[in-house]
Amino acid sequence: MxxxxxxxxxxxxxxxxxxxxxxxxxxxxxxxxxxxxxxxxxxxxxxxxxxxxxxxxxxxxxxxxxxxxxxxxxxxxxxxxxxxxxxxxxxxxxxxxxxxxxxxxxxxxxxxxxxxxxxxxxxxxxxxxxxxxxxxxxxxxxxxxxxxxxxxxxRLVDSAPLKAVATSLLSGEYARIHKQDWKPRAEYKFEIGASNVIYMLLDTQNKLVYVGEANLLVQRFNSGHSDIKEWDYYKYNVLPPELGKYRLAIERMLIRDIAALLNNKQSIKTIAISNYSLANRKIDL
Structure with missing residues (x-):
């Protein structure tokens, strides 16, 4: 020293x-x-x-x-x-x-x-x-x-799953969403233990945004996305366990909200604040 x-x-x-x-x-x-x-x-x-x-x-x-x-x-x-x-x-x-x-x-x-x-x-x-x-x-x-x-x-210390464990153990906070920043596609295999998530994918070449949900992030990404095959960036938020049963509802709400801001495949009325388009096919009317 x-x-x-x-x-x-x-x-x-x-x-x-x-x-x-x-x-x-x-x-x-x-x-x-x-x-x-x-x-x-x-x-x-x-x-x-x-x-x-x-x-x-x-x-x-x-x-x-x-x-x-x-x-x-x-x-x-x-x-x-x-x-x-x-x-x-x-x-x-x-x-x-x-x-x-x-x-x-x-x-x-x-x-x-x-x-x-x-x-x-x-x-x-x-x-x-x-x-x-x-x-x-x-x-x-x-x-x-x-x-x-x-x-x-x-990588482990910066991961949302570890932050969730640390928050609940060290500070007694449970109902907290752990947010992550955008990362390049090559990083996703390092998201060890990322579960109960809402995620977004970005295709910067074709100007596409995709919203999804997953119980296990890495497993979901490995299975592929037919609506946005060439995505090159991702981000995700880890939901607290008590919100797990609402994960699909949260995903659909977020998809519908983004459809109101970007061009989409369901002709949802939009303000079109960007030249990006929403890649999701399933959008609540």
């Missing part, structure tokens, strides 16, 4: 763990409270909604909102730094190994996070500086562990 020469403010080199990546917050140790003068600046804070609790967090040229919250405990008060979910997602992407270990801990019944950290032993660190006068925190990744199979690892 290389020592930095660009530190401007009092610094805490925090060990990144599953709780940090799960709760998007961290308790501030007492020795850090002293050097950051936390009690002097935040002793009057009553709740997270208190205006006095608000701080800014600078991370890779972006600014996020944060809070210092105070909770009563034996022998005084505990202070905790919390931050936006958007920043938390970015930290999950950077600290991939710690993030995966946190998921492993949630999937392993009867084993504590501490035991998982002992069994899968490594540490990653985040430098946290605090500009006391302006109430600005600066987050700087200090040390990360490289995955052993980086290409496969990055």
């Amino acid at each position: 290389l020592e930095r020469s660009d530190v401007e403010w009092p610094l805490w080199r925090k060990k990144v763990d599953g709780t940090f990546l799960k709760e998007f917050s961290t308790p501030i140790p007492k020795w850090v409270q002293k050097i950051w003068q936390i009690q002097d600046n935040f002793s009057a804070v009553r709740s997270k909604n208190d205006e006095m609790s608000k701080v800014c967090i600078h991370f890779r040229k972006q600014v996020f909102e944060g809070n210092i919250v105070k909770r009563k405990s034996q022998g005084g008060y505990r202070y905790r730094l919390s931050f936006q979910r958007e920043l938390g997602r970015k930290l999950q992407d950077i600290y991939l190994m710690s993030f995966m270990r946190a998921i492993e801990a949630e999937l392993t019944e009867g084993v504590s996070h501490r035991q998982i950290e002992k069994d899968i032993s490594f540490w990653e660190f985040l430098d946290i500086e605090f500009d006391i006068e302006n109430k600005i925190f600066i987050f700087t990744p200090s040390f990360t562990v490289e995955p052993q199979f980086p290409q496969l690892f990055n």
Whole structure:
């Protein structure tokens, strides 16, 4: 781990763990409270909604909102730094190994996070500086562990199925649609475990759009699409399990909506906002 020469403010080199990546917050140790003068600046804070609790967090040229919250405990008060979910997602992407270990801990019944950290032993660190006068925190990744199979690892971490598992396990959110960006056709075989999806195909040469639904994405793509054989891009959204029974209805609604915007094969009245056409043959009238 290389020592930095660009530190401007009092610094805490925090060990990144599953709780940090799960709760998007961290308790501030007492020795850090002293050097950051936390009690002097935040002793009057009553709740997270208190205006006095608000701080800014600078991370890779972006600014996020944060809070210092105070909770009563034996022998005084505990202070905790919390931050936006958007920043938390970015930290999950950077600290991939710690993030995966946190998921492993949630999937392993009867084993504590501490035991998982002992069994899968490594540490990653985040430098946290605090500009006391302006109430600005600066987050700087200090040390990360490289995955052993980086290409496969990055594909898995970026996959919607894994995001769905992580969301339900780590944050307790279930009814959430996991959205993906456009990808070239050659990528679809890597969509391991993608199921319960609404997808779109794009043929950029013939200017065609196709909407479909599938229980298993890769299997559906392997079977081919007679209406849009030369598609070269795809995207898909993973529905939460409770919406699975409505997947066909959602697909048909989306097809009908797009038919109102693009030329189509059923003479549905359209505004034709693009020179693309809808390739689907079956469209509700």
